[in-house]
Each structure stands twice: as structure tokens, then as C-alpha cells.
Amino acid sequence: MIRPRIAVVGAGRLGGFHAKLSAGIESLDLVAVADPSEQNRNAIAAETGAEAVADYRTLIGKIDAAVVATPTVLHFGIVKELLDAGVHVLCEKPLTPTLGEANELVAAADASGAVLQVGHVERFNPALSVAAPRLRDPRLLRCNRTSGYTFRSTDIGAVLDLMIHDIDLVLSLVRSPVVAVEAMGLSVLGDHEDMVTAQLNFENGCVAQLNASRVSFQLERTLQAYTSRGYVGVDFNTRQTTVVEPREDVLRRGFHVDALSADQQAHLRDNLFEELLVKTTEEVPPVNALEEELNDFAHAIITGSAPRVTGADGRDAVGVAEQILLKVEEHRWDGSAEGRHGMFASPAMPVEEPARRAA
Template sequence: MLPLRTAVIGTGHLGRIHARLAAEAPHIDLVAIVDVNQEARERVAEETGCRAVADYREVLGEIEAAIVATPTIYHHHVVKDLLGSGIHVLVEKPITTTVEEADELVELAKTNGLKLQVGHVERFNPGLDCVADDLADIRFIQGIRASGFTFRSTDIGVVMDLMIHDIDIVLSLVKSRVVHVDAFGVAVMGDSEDIAQAQLRFANGAIAQLTASRVNYQGARSMQVFTPTGFTDIDFAGRSATTVRPTAELLTRQFDLNSLTTDQVAHYRDHLFEELLVKKQHEPSQTNAIAEEHRDFAEAIRTGRDVRVTGQAGRNALAVAEQVLEAIDKHLWDASPLGRRGAQLTPAVPLRKAG
């Protein structure tokens, strides 16, 4: 496969990671690093051994693809320019700031026969990858994603920053239409929500309960998935998964709990997850998720197949995230509709003057 002539646009935290991995990838020929900040672009260009340019339009005739890691507010404008110039695009999440903008990009990519991939990198996490194909007829999902405050991505709240990862994963697993969203959020560090909790109800009856925080003293990235035939615990941080499968005797209701002898009770208590609820620890190969994302992008362009996370998938995750934000804005913290609402849990000003 010929290396894909590529530029990385944006040299923030994720942009630098993309640039470093792209420079090391055999399927990518990193042509240029693009950023309006001269010091930043030259530093990353020196680290990766490629050219530094201030404007992506300078390299449009030299590249086949671009990785866009600018702040979200610039995604629509930059990606639209690139797609309009015949360039395949991998854009970081969220795809855009609005669904309308996302719809425009998805249609433009389709019209021009180009790949548009969205950087929902957890889809390439080995912990999810090793069990995703076995998760069918999902009934309930519980996800938690928490971190400390990084002082990055302050232009968006925790729903677009963190929760949208789990929204995308849930949509890819449940494969049903969201029919109801209930949510609340709390702003801590600024005007945007830093803690959020959402419940998604799907047309097929499935429920997803998602919690996200970026002001947590302890990190967490996990998801528990319940189906009629088992339970799966995905550890995104540890990049592993655990499955628990009831035996056929339990699934067919032939196990008579009330007829067990004292000795049998003692035995099954000690061997529950070996003989009745059979537990299996999955230890997948520890691949780098962003590197796998790059490989998928390049292979899809060269072979013509779909990327794993399409522009449409990114658009759908954004649409549900917008519903979560709408539900947060409508949430009342007091009995009175004139009381506190939205992410502002505490009053903005003192209730009375001190002294």
C-alpha cells in the first residue's frame, strides 16, 4: 500500500500525538505540520522531521489526506475547504459544533467520493475491539468517563469533551433510534457543564446510563453492557474486557436454587464464576488506538471500503450530545420553574450581602 500523503492541521495536545504517530506510520507520508502559531508548528515539525506551514491551503496540491485537530469551532470551515479540494479528512471529535454543519460535511464528502472519518478513538480501543462483535441484543449499558480538569477544551463542556465518546460507542452497539433523553449537569470551573449524567432510551427498549466528569480526583473509563445471555465489563483505561456468561442451565431456568443442599450452596458460593456464571478475562493485543485509527483511515482510502467511524456516525453522536445538552438546560433544581435550572446548580450571586 502506497503511503498516504498527509498533513496534520493543529498542534495542540492531540495534534502533536497525531503528528508523532503519523510520522512513524509506514502507511502515512507526513508532508506537513500546519498551525497559525509559528513556534508551535516549528516545534512539532522539528520533532517529526517534516515541513511547517502556517496555512493548510499552501499544501493542498501536495496532499491526499489531512488530519484536523484544530479547536472544534474551526472544524466546519477547515474540513469544508479540504473536502472541496478533493482531500480525504480525519477530523477530531466532535465533528463540528452543530448538526447542521455536520450534515453539510457528510453530504460534501459523499458528493465528492471522499472519506470523512471522525476521531472517536475509543472505537479502536483494544478492550472494546475484542468483544464488540459478540455484543448483540443489548438491553442495558452503564458507562462512566471521568478525569481531572486538564485546562484543555475549555470552549466546550464535558458532554462534548468526554461523554460524546460513550455516546458514539453506545450508538454503534445498540443500533437503534434514541427516543428519549433525560439529563442533568453541573458547572464547576466555568460556564459549561463539568459533570453530566444522561439516560438514553432507545426505540428497541434498551437503556443507556452515562456519567461524565472532568473534575474528578480519580480517573475512570469503563462501560458495562448487559444482554439476555451475559454481561461484559469494558475497561477502556486498562484496554481489557471481562465477560460473564450464564450456563445453559441458568439461561433455560433449569437451575433449581431452592433445592440445593447445604454442601451444594457452599460449593457454588466458592465456584460461582467458574461453574454457573462463567467469567472470562480478555487480554487483547495492546495496540495504540490512534495508530489503529490512522491505519483504518489509510486502508479505507486505498481500498475504497468505509472507515470505521464515518462522518455520519460522528454526526449522529453529535445529535444525541445536543439532545443531552438540551435536557441539561431544561433541568430544574427547584420546585419553582423560576428557580435554578441548567448546569448552574448554585446561585450566581450571594443570596444576601455579608454583614
């Protein structure tokens, strides 16, 4: 087997992870790390044995594949140039800031025949893999993704930084067109939204409620799904899956509370999640999801198969994110077109203390 020669473009924190993992994957040959920062690229090159270069363009013709882990605003130009040269690309999420740019990249990949994969790494979380068989036909989905402010990815807001993961997850599970979007968001620390809540209505009747915050004191990455067969909860942090499966007579709508005696009601009240709504929990062993993602990328290149998260998947997630951002911008805090709107719930000016009431 000929190992694809791969480079990592972007020597920041995430690029460093990709480079170190790529260096240890037998099916990949890490040859270079590219970054304008001499200090960053040299540090990662020293750890991995790869060549350090300032400009990724000098590698075209010398590599078969690349991981692009630069700031989002740089994705389009870099990925487009690599795809046009026939280089396979794994681009970190989000694929691009806009749907128009994402469409161009998908078209470029189709024209060149190169693999375009998008780094929605949550698809490789082992808890999701365990839950997947029970996540068919979701009717209601709730996603919460919150963390503290990392001072990274400041070129984008919470939708493209955090919520994009859950947008991709929801689209992959529902597989139906989005017909309506509602959203509102708040800017707290910068010029982009830091907190967002959104609701997606799908053509097949499914509803998804998404919440994301990067200014939260709580770390949470969870998915709750209500299907025609029961409930599935996934905690992506702890890799724990919780399933609630109603008894068959409950599913058939043959269970009637009013028909129970007082003793039967008391018994089921104490044993609700053992006998009536049967609850089970499973925690799966840790898996390096980023490494699994890179293995999937290598497999797609070598075999010619589609990666788990295609360029089209990444594009569709960006398309929905764009709709959410539009709704955030349209939100009127005062109920009128003349008042406050968008992510700025308060004006950018000193807040005056209310006048103290005279004694």
C-alpha cells in the same frame, strides 16, 4: 502504491501525536503541519521533518489528506473547505458542536467523494475488539468516563469532550434509534458543563446510562454491558475484559434456588462465579489506538473502503449529544420554570455563611 500526502492541521498536544505517528506510517507521506502558532508548528515540524505553515489553505492542491486536530469550534470551517477541495479528512472528535454543521460536512464528503473519518479512537481499543463478539444484543449498557480537569478543550463541555466517546460506542453497539433522552449536568469550573449523567432509551428496548466528569479525582473509562447471554465489562484504561456467562440451565430459566438443599446452596455460594455465573478475565497487550486509527484512515483512502468510524457515525453521535445538552439545559433544580435550571445549580454570586445560632 502511491502514498497519500497528508498534513496535520492543528499543532497542539493531539495534533503533535498525529503528526509524529503519521511520519512513521509507511502508507502515509506527512508533508506539512499547519498552525497559526509559529512556535507550535515549528516544534512539531522539526521533530517530523514536515514543512511548517501558518495557514492550511496554502496546502490545498498539494495534499491528498489532512488530520484536523484544532479546537472543536473551528472544525466546521476547516473540514468543509478541505472536503470541498476533494481532500480526505480525519477530523478529531467531536465532528462539530452542532448537528446542523455535522450534516453539512457529511453532505460535503458525499458530494466530493472524499473520505470523512471521525476520531472516536475508543473504537480501536484492543479491549473492545476482544469483547465485541460477546457484545451483540445488549439490553442494558452503563458507561463511566471520569478524569481530572486537563485545562484543554475548554471551548466545549463534558458531553462533547468526554461523553461523546461513549455515545459513539453505544450507538455502534445498539444500532437502534434513540427514542427518549434524560439528562442533568453541573458546571464547576467554567461556562460549560463539567459533570453529566444521561439515560438513552432505544426503540429496541435497550437502555444506556452514561456518566462523564472532567472534575473527578478518579480516572475511569469503563463499559458494562448486560446482554441476553450474560455480562461483559470493558476497562479501556487497563485493556481488561471481564465476562460472566451464566450456566445453560440459568439461561433457560431452569435453575431454581428453592429446589437446592442447604449443602448445595452453601457450595454455590462459595463457588458462584466458578460454577453458576462463570467469570473469566482477559487482559490484552497494549496497542496504540491512535496509530491504528491513522492506519484505518490510510486504508480507506487507498482502497476506497469506508473507515471504521464514518462521518455519518460522528454526525449521529453529535445529534445525540445535542439532545443530551438540551435536556441538561431544561433541568429544573427547584421544580419550577422560575427557579434555577441548566448546568448552574447555584447562582454566580458569593455564598453567604449561614447565620450562627445564638448560644
